Amino acid sequence: MNSKEIRIYNLSPDEFKESIRSIVQELMPQQKKEVNKPAFSDELLTVEETLKLLKCSKQALWNWRKNGILPSYRLGNRVYYKKSDIFNKLVKQV
Known part of the structure; x- marks a missing residue:
């Protein structure tokens, strides 16, 4: 995954949607790999993560x-x- 900094508070609505789409596209392959893990839906991330x-x-x-x-x-x-909450919210935003 290549890292880009996104400053959401300065984005127009169209730019925001495009940013969300790019994040979801980056997460999709990762989601498919981890879907077989039984505890995926309960994996907790810290604020920093x-x-x-x-x-x-x-x-x-x-x-x-x-x-x-x-x-x-x-x-x-x-x-x-x-x-899983993060991923589901991003998918609903697109």
Whole structure:
């Protein structure tokens, strides 16, 4: 996966949709490889792992969490995101 930084807060709606499409296209092969793993739907990612996966800012991720766009899970003082929730949300956005 080649890494590109995407600054979502400066994107027009069309640019945002195109960015989401490119992220989903990058995740599709990875999703197909991991679909045979029984625990895939329950794989929890830390905030840092989620930021790397989505290539977004910490503020954008926090906003999505607070607005209910991306569900999060708390274990103690830590916040986690399900990999399947992220993928499903991206697929619905396209």
